[in-house]
Amino acid sequence: MGASLQYQYLVRGHAKIRRDLLPMIFDPIGDYPDKILTATFAYRVLSHAEIESYLEDRAFETALEAIKAWKDKRRISKILLGLLAFSGQEIEFPPNSVDLTQPTQSPTWEDKIQLSNRIESAMNVFSYAVKNNHGIKETNIHRLLLPIGIELQELDPVLIADLNSFAKERGEVAHLSSRKYRTKQQINPKEELTRVKSIIARLIKIDKAIDKLLLDIK
Numbered sequence: 001m002g003a004s005l006q007y008q009y010l011v012r013g014h015a016k017i018r019r020d021l022l023p024m025i026f027d028p029i030g031d032y033p034d035k036i037l038t039a040t041f042a043y044r045v046l047s048h049a050e051i052e053s054y055l056e057d058r059a060f061e062t063a064l065e066a067i068k069a070w071k072d073k074r075r076i077s078k079i080l081l082g083l084l085a086f087s088g089q090e091i092e093f094p095p096n097s098v099d100l101t102q103p104t105q106s107p108t109w110e111d112k113i114q115l116s117n118r119i120e121s122a123m124n125v126f127s128y129a130v131k132n133n134h135g136i137k138e139t140n141i142h143r144l145l146l147p148i149g150i151e152l153q154e155l156d157p158v159l160i161a162d163l164n165s166f167a168k169e170r171g172e173v174a175h176l177s178s179r180k181y182r183t184k185q186q187i188n189p190k191e192e193l194t195r196v197k198s199i200i201a202r203l204i205k206i207d208k209a210i211d212k213l214l215l216d217i218k
Helices: 005-021 034-073 078-085 109-113 115-131 138-148 157-174 178-184 189-215
Strands: none
Touching (some): 005 034, 005 189, 034 078, 034 115, 034 138, 034 157, 078 115, 078 138, 078 189, 115 138, 138 157, 157 189
């Protein structure tokens, strides 16, 4: 099984950014004019955006597939269980009576006891989390991947460390002018490319892990 469409979009998007912003031939001693350094700062920011978009889109579309499988075939999957488990919904005992017109019954019981309603609510919670995600740090990764059934032990600790570092340095670039940032830290186009390519290569493990989850609902 090949890489997902979202991963292919990531690879193609990164290739375009690399062509547009980084020099085709790197200086052996890393001596670059300001124009190249500024373009490399832009490369860092845009590469971060491509990676973030991949993670968000892959997670969200995976959740949608699980919801569709439930609606169409009543198929239970690990993805669906993850959405419910990490939705923050309180798990309550069912009511003593199925007669919801009784005054002792909560007016919200119908929503609470209908499984489809609880699943829809879980999806709404996850959708909100994806739409309001801003970053690729470990916290962001957990919020995007744990609810779709990815286990913590499946996450490459080297990848997580690289994402944390990359996100931190991207934040520094995004919130400072290029002049101010260059006074703090130099940037090397070749090293920057190597790091981003390494992150993208490691993300294929997550892509494959999600593919395995999706096999359960085919």
